[in-house]
Amino acid sequence: MPAAYSYRSLSFWHDSVPDTLTPGDPLPGDVQADVAIVGAGFTGLWTAYYLAKRDPGLRIVVCEREIAGFGASGRNGGWCSALFPASLAKLARLAGSGRDGAIAMQRAMHETVDEVGRVAAAEGIDCHFAKGGTVMLARSAAQLERARAEVAEERQFGFGEESLRLLSAAEASDLAAATNVVGGTFTPHCAAIHPARLVRGLAAAVRGAGVGVYEQTPVLSLAPGRVVTQHGTVRADFVVRATEGYTPGLPGFERAVAPVYSLMIATEPLPPAVFEQIGLAGRPTFGDLRNLIIYGQRTADDRLAFGGRGAPYHLGSAVRPAYDRVPAVFAALRQTLAGLFPVLGSVAVSHSWGGPLGVPRDWCASVGLDRSTGVGWAGGYVGDGVSTTNLAGRTLADLITGTDSPLTTLPWVGHRSPAWEPEPLRWLGVNAGLRAMRLADWEEDRTGRPSLAGTFMGRFLGG
Ligand SMILES: Cc1cc2nc3c(=O)[nH]c(=O)nc-3n(C[C@H](O)[C@H](O)[C@H](O)COP(=O)(O)OP(=O)(O)OC[C@H]3O[C@@H](n4cnc5c(N)ncnc54)[C@H](O)[C@@H]3O)c2cc1C
Numbered sequence: 001m002p003a004a005y006s007y008r009s010l011s012f013w014h015d016s017v018p019d020t021l022t023p024g025d026p027l028p029g030d031v032q033a034d035v036a037i038v039g040a041g042f043t044g045l046w047t048a049y050y051l052a053k054r055d056p057g058l059r060i061v062v063c064e065r066e067i068a069g070f071g072a073s074g075r076n077g078g079w080c081s082a083l084f085p086a087s088l089a090k091l092a093r094l095a096g097s098g099r100d101g102a103i104a105m106q107r108a109m110h111e112t113v114d115e116v117g118r119v120a121a122a123e124g125i126d127c128h129f130a131k132g133g134t135v136m137l138a139r140s141a142a143q144l145e146r147a148r149a150e151v152a153e154e155r156q157f158g159f160g161e162e163s164l165r166l167l168s169a170a171e172a173s174d175l176a177a178a179t180n181v182v183g184g185t186f187t188p189h190c191a192a193i194h195p196a197r198l199v200r201g202l203a204a205a206v207r208g209a210g211v212g213v214y215e216q217t218p219v220l221s222l223a224p225g226r227v228v229t230q231h232g233t234v235r236a237d238f239v240v241r242a243t244e245g246y247t248p249g250l251p252g253f254e255r256a257v258a259p260v261y262s263l264m265i266a267t268e269p270l271p272p273a274v275f276e277q278i279g280l281a282g283r284p285t286f287g288d289l290r291n292l293i294i295y296g297q298r299t300a301d302d303r304l305a306f307g308g309r310g311a312p313y314h315l316g317s318a319v320r321p322a323y324d325r326v327p328a329v330f331a332a333l334r335q336t337l338a339g340l341f342p343v344l345g346s347v348a349v350s351h352s353w354g355g356p357l358g359v360p361r362d363w364c365a366s367v368g369l370d371r372s373t374g375v376g377w378a379g380g381y382v383g384d385g386v387s388t389t390n391l392a393g394r395t396l397a398d399l400i401t402g403t404d405s406p407l408t409t410l411p412w413v414g415h416r417s418p419a420w421e422p423e424p425l426r427w428l429g430v431n432a433g434l435r436a437m438r439l440a441d442w443e444e445d446r447t448g449r450p451s452l453a454g455t456f457m458g459r460f461l462g463g
Contacts, residue, residue, distance in 0.1 A: 007067055011075040012266040012351035013196035023067050027214040029232040033061040036227040036236035038219045040064035041073035043378050044242035045202045046393025052209035054401045060211045061234050065218040069199035075355040076386055077295045077307050079285045080116050082109035082189035085382035086364040088157045097411035103157055105410050110189050112387045117191060125201030128300035131191040132282035135175040136289055138183040142444040143289035147185045176286045177279045178340040192283045192297040221251050224373035238400050241377040245356030248317035255419040257380055258430050259319050263329045263354035264307035267347045278341045291437040306337050313430040316423055324354040357383055360417035367392040368414040369399040380417055
């Protein structure tokens with residue numbers, strides 16, 4: 001993608017960011033640094049940001065194949081949430097961290113939402129941060145059961161109504177007046193953001209702090225002490241891999257995560273009369289509790305940006321621009337949105353796009369630093385990376401600078417997800433999983449009871 005104009009067509013967010021998206025300079029040749037970071041998405045940039053804050057004398061280099069914010073960080077649903085892609089019970093089992101570890105992790109995620117807002121304000125990044133919480137609608141008996149189970153798990157770990165509460169049908173409909181609402185959940189721990197404004201603003205802030213952010217600099221390989229790019233080699237004591245869904249393209253990391261696509265649409269700006277009917281006052285992010293995830297936000301300019309999974313996984317973990325666009329998935333999203341809010345039935349869709357997420361084999365994100373090699377990593381956030389990347393960046397900054405902090409003992413630190421199966425097993429497994437979730441939703445719509453396949457997938461993926 002060499003031309004600046006084509007970056008604008010990546011998503012609604014890229015199209016509406018007040019920035020020319022002109023690529024910055026590539027790496028000028030061989031460079032010596034203290035820390036070399038591969039990838040200028042949220043993970044790489046938050047890591048650079050906090051490292052530069054901790055020690056302004058550090059020489060930090062970020063190498064990005066395209067432009068900062070090219071990947072999922074510029075294209076996502078803008079849920080800056082406290083969601084983490086593993087249940088509290090699963091976190092408690094990680095490395096024997098127990099109940100206290102799971103609770104500490106959840107608290108850290110709650111704080112992270114505010115930390116993102118704090119830094120955006122401090123750096124003058126107008127990312128349209130609106131902390132309106134999240135309403136998850138239950139639109140069938142099976143979904144209501146799932147809502148109750150989620151609230152029950154929070155209570156078991158000592159989190160009360162201020163963390164997650166069950167809603168009656170009337171309360172849920174007040175927040176988002178969708179069809180067939182029988183209840184739901186609400187958490188205040190989420191802000192709707194404009195992700196491209198945040199990631200591009202963050203890139204400018206780290207550049208301002210003296211970090212070298214080199215764009216159009218494809219990394220060919222990374223190893224302890226060095227990052228080899230098309231334009232030269234960066235030698236550094238610490239090397240950080242921050243490539244998420246693109247990771248399998250790096251030699252040696254082919255099976256680290258599976259790139260699974262999430263796709264989105266955005267409507268034209270909607271008149272106030274529409275919001276009088278559908279709610280979403282205060283811009284809460286919203287979805288329902290079906291198995292195959294859907295997610296939406298009311299943007300600052302009164303569009304609905306709405307997305308979901310369901311696009312196929314590609315053999316060999318291939319990632320290509322063409323995979324961002326699947327007309328059948330866009331049509332399904334359009335139909336699902338109109339099913340939620342019939343008033344949107346004839347509303348024009350102005351943008352449709354997508355991008356790859358990184359799914360680790362055990363669906364559990366991780367961050368870490370191998371002290372013996374100086375190689376660090378963070379990723380595997382599945383669809384929950386907007387805020388988790390900030391926690392990852394702070395944690396990597398502490399690990400690299402040898403700072404003792406409560407962050408470096410959280411359960412996800414140092415966790416190693418197993419490698420995915422070789423192909424074609426991986427292709428069969430991931431696509432069968434996506435199909436099972438779609439089937440589970442179909443079954444639940446018809447029977448009103450939780451689908452066995454859905455319960456199994458839920459345990460497999462989150463539990
Ligand atoms: C459509 C969509 C919707 C989503 N919605 C949400 C949401 O609402 N909330 C949420 O929390 N999460 C969401 N996510 C997930 C979230 O966006 C990601 O978890 C997060 O942005 C990951 O950030 P990252 O920096 O790790 O990866 P990325 O943003 O993907 O950045 C990786 C960067 O590395 C670069 N790169 C890769 N390989 C190389 C190489 N060899 N050389 C140089 N550079 C390289 C890429 O170009 C890219 O810029 C969504 C994701 C998608 C795709």
